[in-house]
Amino acid sequence: MTTLDPTISLAPAPERRHRGTLSAFLGHRTAVAGGILLLLVLAFCFLGPLLYGSDQVHTNLQAARLAPGAGHPLGTDDLGYDVLGRLMVAGRTSLIVGVVAGLIATAIGAIWGALAGYAGGWADAVLMRIVDTGVAIPALFLLLVAATLVTPSVWVLAVIIGCVSWLVPARLMRAETVTLKERDYVKAISVLGAGRLRIVFRHLIPNAIGTLMVNLTFQIADAILLVAYVSFLGLGVPPPTTDWGAMLSKGITYTYDGAWWLILPPGIAIVLVVCAINFLGDGLRDAFAVRGRR
Amino acid sequence: AGAREQHGGGGQNEVPGGTVRFALPPSATPNWILPISYPGYTASYNSAIQSTMYVPLYAYDGTSGAVAMDEQASAAEPPVYSADGRTVTIRLKPLTWSTGTPVTTRDVEFWFNLVRAGKDDWGAYTSGLIPDNVTAFHAVDEHTFTLTLDKTYNNDWFTANQLTYVIPLPHQEWGDGDADRTPEGAKRIFDHLVAEAKNLGTYASNPLWKVVDGPFALRNFTANGAVSLVKNPRYTGEDPARLDGVDFLTFTSSAAEYNVLRAGGVDYGYLPTSNLGQQPELEAQGYTIEPWNGWSITYIPYNFNNPALGKAFSQLYVRQAIQHAVDQQAISSVIWRGTASPGYGPVPQDNDPQYLSDRQKTNPYPFDLDAARNLLASHGWRPGSDGVLTCEGDCGEGVARGTRLEMTLLTESGSDETDGTMQELKSELARIGIELNINSQPLNTVLATGTTCKPEEPSCSWQLSYFGTQGSWYFPAYPSGEQLFTTDASVNFGGYTDAVTDQLVSASTQANAAQTMLDYSARLAEQLPVIWMPNPPYQVSAIDSALHGVSQDPLAGLQPQRWFWTKEVAR
C-alpha cells in the first residue's frame, strides 16, 4: 500500500478566508471611506461636545432663530439652541438608537430564524407564520401603539425599533439555516447527540455571522432612517432630547424662510451616515462573499 | 381682533359673483349636514357650513368687532324676556324655505320636539339645560312664540348659550304632519333624519338637504370632504350671498396646504406659523396675512386627584410658583411668532370688552423666576442632589415630607409650536427646581388619558395635560365656566373644587348681574385652577387681498355670504 508523501499532496489550496476577508474589505475603497466617515461622525457626536460646549438643556428664546455667525457657527433654532451643538447631541440619539435597534433586531432575528430553520416542520411553520404576520402589519402602527404605551426615551425607542425590525433578519437567518443545517458538520455533531441549542448557538449562528453582520449594517442604516421617520410623525424622543430626524422635520418647516442652517446640517448628517453605513455594509458583503471574489 | 371686517365696505369696486376656494384645516373633512349636532360630528367647520344653509334662531359672532349677536344672520328679532325672567317672547323674521313656504313658529316647535325626543343623541345636550329648561313652547302666531323657562336665568347667558342652539327646521318637508308632537313620532323622525345624515355619500343628491333657508345651498359634498356651496337664489332674508359659491378644499397636511397656497390654488387659506417669515413674499403675491383669534382660552389642568402630587397642586403657592415660571410673553412672541396672545384667566383675553376683569387683564403672576423660587423655598422645599426640589419642611396640608417636585406633562403631539412651548416650560421650570417630563401623545390619547378620576384609580396617574394646540376650550358666545371649573363640571378634568367659584359660576348663568362674570374672572385668575397658557390663534389666515367682507369670527363661524371679490375670478 502506498501513501504519497504529504508534501506533494495536491489537495485544493486552502481558501484563506479570514485574511482574505480583511484584505478584500480593505481593498474596497468606498467601504473604507464609509468606515472612516463613520468614525469621524462618531467622534463628532461623542467627543465633539467636549470641545464645543453649548447649552442643550435650557431653551433661550431671546436668541432664537439666529443665522450663523459669531458664537453660533450654524446659527440657532427656534428655541435658541445652538445648532452645531444640537447636531452633536441629536447625532448621539440617532446613532445610539440605530446601533442598539440594529443589534436587537439582528439578535432576535438570528435566534428566531435559526430556531425555525433548524427545527423545521411544525415549529418552523408556526414561527415563520408569525414572521409573515409581523411583516404584514405596518410597522408604523406597531410604533404608534408602542409609543403610546411607554414614553419613548432614547433606549426605549431603540428597543421598540429593534423589536419592530427583526423580521428581515429572521427570514434571512432561516434561509441561511436551512442550507447550513444540511452541512455535514451539523449532521456529524447532531449524530453525536448534541442538543438543539448547542447546534443553533455554536454552529448555525456563528456560521451565518457574515450574513448577519452585513444585515446588521443595513439594519442600523434603516433604523436611523426609521428614527427620522418616527420623529417626523411626532412619535420620537421627548424634548429636550432630539435626533437628526426631529431636527430635520422641524427644520423643513422653515424651508421657505431660507433657514438653511436648520435643514441642511441634519439632512446632510442623515444622508451621510446612512450612506457611510451602507457603503460599509456593501464592502462587508463583498468581503464575506467568497463567490464574488473569484 | 376681527379687524379685517368691513374691508372698505362697499367703497371698493365690487365684482359681483365669483367663487372662493376656502382651505379646511389639515385632515379635516366636513361630515355632518343635519343642523342638529350629533356626538362625534361636532367639528366647528360642520356648523360653520350648516349655518350658511340653515339660519339659526340667534347667531353670535365677532363681525361687530367683539363677540356679540349678529342680528342680520339670525332668524328672529332679539328676544324679549318677561320681568320675572321666566318667559321669553321671540318673533321670527320673514324668511322662506327654498320650496317657497315661509319659516314659521311650527318650524321652531319642530326643532324642540325633535331635540326633546332625541336628546340623548344630541351632541350639545347637557342634562338640565336646553331643552330641559324650557318647560313650555307656545305659538302665539305664525311668527311669534313664547318659551317658558324652569327658573330665572341670566338673560345674556340664556340667549347666547341656549337659544343659539335652536334652529328652525323645515317641518313641512322633514316632518310628518303632527307626528312630531308625540315623543314616539318625534323620535322616529329624529332617527330617520340622523340615519339620512349618516349617509354621507348621498348628501348632494338627497332632496332633504335641498330645503334650506340660508344664503347658500349645497351643490356638492363628497366623502373626501370636498364641499361646494352655491348661492341660494330663493333666500329672502337681509343677508344674501354676494358670491356665486364657495368651495371648501381639503388638505392632508398643513405643509401640503401651504404648497398649494403658494401656487395660488387657495383664496382663503392658512399658513403654519413657521412660515410667517414669508409674510412679505405672500403679500407680494397678493395675500393678506392675518391671525384668526379664537373665543377661547388655553391652559394646562393640574390633576388634583393625582396620588403623588395632587396635594402639592392643591397648594396655591405651588401653583403660583409654577405660573410665575411661564414666560407667556416670550412663548407668544417667539414660539408663536406673535400670533398667540398671553392668557391670564378663565375668560378670553382678546375680543372681550365685557367680561374681562382688571385682575385678569393685568396678569397677577408675571414671569418671575425669583418670585417662584422664593415661594417654594419659603414653604420648605429644598433642592436635592439633582437640583429637584424636595419637601423638607411643612409644605402645606397633605404634602408628605420627601415629596419631589417632579411631574409628567401629557401633551398633544404633532405641532412644533406645542413642542417648543413645552420645552420652554420644561426649561424654565428646571430653573426653579421643578423637573418636568414631557410625554407627547396624539390628541386622542391625551384627551382619553387626562380625564376626571379618583385618587385610587390607576387612571389617575396623569399629572398635567395639554390639549391646546388650537386652544383648549372654545366658548359659546357667553364665556361662563359651568362646564369647566365648577366642582362636578364635565370638563373639569383635574377635579378642581372651590366653593367660591361654584357660587360665582352659578350666579353668572342665573343672575342678571354683569359683575358676577368679572368676579369669576378675577377669582380664577388668582386661584389658578390650571396653568394659564398663551392662547394660540384658531389659524393664521392668508386671504386673497381682493377678497373683501371677511371677518374672522372668534367663534370659528364663517359668514361667506358677506364675502365679495374686487377682481374678476374666472372659475
Place this chain on the structure above:
Amino acid sequence: MIRYVGKRLLLAVVVVLLVTVATFVLLHLLPGGPARGILGVKATQEQIDAFNHSAGFDQPLPVQYWDYLLRLLHGDLGESYSMNTDVTTLLGERLPKTLVLTATSTLLAIVVALPLGVWQAVRRGGVLDHLGTGIAFVLYATPVFFLSLLLIILFSQALPWFPAQAAQGDTLGELLSQPGSLVLPVLAGAGATVAAFSRYMRASTLDNLTEDYVRTARAKGTPERVILWRHVWPNSLTSVVAMLGYYVPVIFGGSLVVESMFNYPGVGLLFWNAARNADYPVLLGVVLVIAIATVAGALLADLVQLLIDPRIRRAGAHDHA
C-alpha cells in the same frame, strides 16, 4: 401545482387572520379608547358611556373580536367613528388612489432600477458602477419627507413644471385626468425603492454572472448581449421577484408621507389619521387591506417565480416559508 397554490392560499388566510387578531389586541392596548377623542373635549360622561356601549366596547375582548369576524364574513368592515362613512366606502374610494400611486412608483422603480442594476453589475468596479451605487445610496438615505420637499421646491416652485399637489376629486378619472400632477408624488415614492431594487438587482446579476451556465453560453459563442438578456436576466429576476412580494408594506409606509406632502388623500393617510384618532374600524380595515396586499404580493411573487422558473413549477410542493 394546484395543490401548491391551494396550500399557499390557505397559509395566506391564516396569516391574514393572525394579523386581525394581532391588530385587535394591539388596538385595545391603547389607553382610553376612542370615545373622548371622537366626541371631543365637550362630551359628557353619559355621552361617552353611550358611545362605548353602542360601539360594543363594554363587551369582553373575545366577544368583540368574534363579532368583528362575523361582520367581516358579511363583508361589513364597520363604520368610521370620525368620518361618518362606512369603511368599505372609504377604502373603495381611497384604495384605488393609493394603488395608482404605489403601483406607478413601484413600476417606475422596477423599470429604472432593474436595468440599472444589471448595467452596474456588468460594469462592476467601473466609474459608472460607483456613481450608480453612490446615487442609489444617497436616494436611499434621504428621508421621504425631505425628498418630497426638495422635489416640490425644485420642480414646482423654482421651475414651475408640475403642480405641488395631486389632482383633487373623488374619482380615479379626475385624478388621472391630470397626469402631470402625479409626477412629483410618484417620483418621491419611487426614490428609495429605486435605490433598493437596483442594489438587489446588481447583487443578483453579479451572482448569476459567475454561474457555470454563463460560461457554457460563452463557450458556444453566444454574444455577450444575448447572454446578458436571455440567460442572466431571467435568472437574476427570479431572486429579485421573491423579494418584491415582501416590499408591499415598505412601499405602503412611504406612501403615507407622500400622501401627506402632496395632498393626496389615500389609504396611507387614512390609516395614520385613524391611528391617531383611535378610529378602530378604519384602522382595522386598512390593516386588513395591507395584510391582504402583503400576502397577495408574496403569493404573486411566488406565482411569478413559478412562471419564470420551471424547476419550482414542477417541484411545486417545496415549502419555502
Place this chain on the structure above:
Amino acid sequence: MSVLSIENLRVTYGDSPAVDNLSLTVGKGEIVALVGESGSGKSTAALAVLGLLPGNAKVTGSIELAGQDVLGLRGEALRRVRGKGAGMVFQEPMTALNPLRTIGFQLAEAIRNHDEQPKRLKHYRDRCAELLDRVGVPEPRRRLDQYPHQLSGGLRQRVMIAIALAAGPELIIADEPTTALDVTVQQQILDLLRDIREHEGTGTLLITHNMGVVADLADRVLVLRQGRVVEEAATTKLFEHPEADYTKQLLAAVPLLGTASHSEPEPADAVLSLTDVVVTYGGRRVVDSVSLHVGAGEIVGLVGESGSGKTTLGNCALGLVKPKSGGVRVFGEPLNGKARRHIGAVFQDPASSLDPRMTVAQTIAEPLVVHTRQGRRERLRRVRELLDAVELPESLLHRYGHELSGGQRQRVSLARAVVLGPKLLVADEPTSALDVSVQATVLDVLARLHEEFGFGCLFISHDLAVVDRVCDRVAVLSGGRVVEQGPCEQVLRTPEHEYTRALLLASPVPDPARQRERRLARAV
C-alpha cells in the same frame, strides 16, 4: 495536421502560475488526455483555449486553434471561434445548463451563433433533434421542450456534448465530462466520445483525474503537476512504463479491484442491524425492505449507483432519517441517546464536514464537550492523541477548517468521529471527493484506526475498487433494494446478480489493455 496547438502557455492568477510552460497539440481525430490532481491547472489550460479565463488571469504563450491565434482575438472574432473552433463540455451538467431555458433553446442557440444567416430559433428544430439523436438521447423531439432539471445527469451530459458538436467544431474539449456521473453512465459517455471521434473525426482534449478513464479513451496522455507537464506519452506506454516518479505514485495510488486480500471475518455480535427497513419520500420507496447487519469490528461496504438509497440507509443507521417501517437496532437496542455516544460519522464533502468557525482542536474535542465532563487539559491531551492517530502534525491544532487541505479535513473528521472510541462508524463516501493520492492516505488512516479501535463500520461508496480494498463484506444496492450481499471475495469476484456484474464491468481500470478487453466483453 493538428487542430489545436499550444505552445509555452503560461497562466498566472495573481503571482502564482496555474499553468507553466505548457505545450500540447491535438491532431485530427486524436484523443489527448490531460491528467493530474486537483489544482494542477487542467481546467485553466482548457479555458485558455477558448479565451474563457477570468479577468485576473495573465496569459502568455500561444494557442493556435483552427488556424487562428486565440490569444490575439477579442470581441466578435473571439466569439466566432468559441463553439466553432472548439466545442466545450464541462464537468457539472446541472449547473452548466441554464435552468430556465429549454434544451431546444440552448441547443438551437449554439447553432445559430455560428450560422451565417441567423434565423429564428425554431428553424433549427430539426437540426437540434438530429443532434440529440446523434448523442443518443432517446425521444429527441420531446426533449427539446424539456428543461435541464427534467433530465438525468447522463442525459444532460449528452446534451452538453450535443451543444459542443452543434457548430461542427474540429475539436472537443471535455473538462472532466464524467466525474459527476455514475460508473455505468460514465461508461456510456466515454463510449459516445469515442464514437464521435470515430465518425466525425474530431480531435478531443480530455481532461480528467481518473486514470481509468484515461486508459479507456485516450491515445496520448500529458501528466500535469502544479501547472507543469511532468510526462507526456502514448497511453499504453504510460501505463506500462511510467517514467516520472510522480506518474508512478499517481498510478500506484489508484485502488485496483481484486488486488486486496481478505481474511475471513470473525463472527461477532451485530453493532448495527437493519431489518426490513423501508423509507419513503412522498410515496416513493427510496429504501425498500433492506436488511443489513454490521458485526462488531466488521467493515461492511454499501455500493450502488447514485440515487440507489445508500445515503438514506446510512442516515437511518444514524437516526437522521426515520424509517417508515422496519427495525434499526444499534448495539442490540433501538437508537437512543446513550447509544449515540458510541456512534461516529464521516461524510463525503470535506469542505462542509468541519465547522469553518472552529479550530481543529475544538472540532475534535466537541464530542468530548457534549458527552463528557472532562476538563480542558484532559480534552487537549485526548485531541493530541487523536491527531497523532490520524497522522496530522500538532501544528494544525489551532488552524481553522478552511486552512486545511481536503485530505487533512477528512482526517480531522475521522478523528472527531473516533474521539469517544465508537463501536460503530458510519462513513458515507468519505473519500469520493478526494484525489486518488489523497484518498489513499485517508483510507490508510481509516484502516489503522479500525485496527486500533476495532469499531464496526458501515462504509458507503460508489467506487467498487475502494470498497474492495477496505471492506470485509459488501452489499449491493439498486433502486433501494439489496440485490446481492456477501463477502467481498465472493461478490466482487464472482458476482451472481446481473447488476453487480454490470457495475463491475463499467468501472474503468487504469490499464488500457484490460479496458479494451472489457469493452469487447460489454459489446457482446
